Amino acid sequence: MELTEIRQQIDEIDGQIARLFGARMRLCAEAGAAKRQLGLPLYDPAREEQILAQREREAGAKLAPYARRLFALLLQLSKEYQGG
Amino acid sequence: MELTEIRQQIDEIDGQIARLFGARMRLCAEAGAAKRQLGLPLYDPAREEQILAQREREAGAKLAPYARRLFALLLQLSKEYQGG
Numbered sequence: 001m002e003l004t005e006i007r008q009q010i011d012e013i014d015g016q017i018a019r020l021f022g023a024r025m026r027l028c029a030e031a032g033a034a035k036r037q038l039g040l041p042l043y044d045p046a047r048e049e050q051i052l053a054q055r056e057r058e059a060g061a062k063l064a065p066y067a068r069r070l071f072a073l074l075l076q077l078s079k080e081y082q083g084g
Numbered sequence: 085m086e087l088t089e090i091r092q093q094i095d096e097i098d099g100q101i102a103r104l105f106g107a108r109m110r111l112c113a114e115a116g117a118a119k120r121q122l123g124l125p126l127y128d129p130a131r132e133e134q135i136l137a138q139r140e141r142e143a144g145a146k147l148a149p150y151a152r153r154l155f156a157l158l159l160q161l162s163k164e165y166q167g168g
Contacts, residue, residue: 003118006111007131013108014155017101018139021154022147024097027090034087047091055102063106066161070105071098073157077150 024074025081032082042082048075108158109165116166126166132159 001009035042052068052075059067119126136152136159143151 001114001118003115003122003124006115006118010108010111010115011135013104013111014135014139014158015142017104017108017158018142018151018155020097020101020104021151022143024094024101025147025150027094027097030085031087031090031094034085034090038087040087051095051098055098058099058102059106063109063165066109066165067102067105069161070157071102073154074098074101077153081147081150 021074025078028078028082043079051075105158109162112162112166127163135159 032042052071055067055071056064116126136155139151139155140148
């Protein structure tokens with residue numbers, strides 16, 4: 001595949017990731033509101049570890065450490081957004 | 085929406101992000117190979133800034149700083165993966 005074509009495909013994927021990221025952040029804000037209403041703590045380390053472990057496992061050996069870092073940041077960003 | 089339902093939706097989004105992330109990493113490895121073949125530098129700061137600026141702009145004011153951080157990590161991870 002040519003570099004230009006590869007880049008077009010990367011740009012398309014980035015657009016999809018950006019759209020999903022926006023949806024994820026809005027859902028996490030909703031989850032935060034629901035937790036506050038239920039008197040639950042905003043931070044749930046067990047659920048976080050479950051998410052990271054699942055994403056790592058599904059990514060396969062080669063991509064696992066990268067997937068963990070990506071989802072660790074996603075969790076971090078949602079926490080900051082929930083708190084804001 | 086109930087917390088359980090919100091979490092199910094987040095999990096579904098995470099699955100889609102994970103799938104796109106894998107595809108992005110593989111395309112970036114291909115881009116790296118193409119650049120090496122063409123004798124182009126692997127690191128292209130102008131393209132990186134273009135990606136970050138576009139994702140920031142499209143995210144809207146509230147999500148812009150979060151989108152920049154997400155895509156900065158995605159770029160970082162692809163560079164590490166290309167180099168490996």
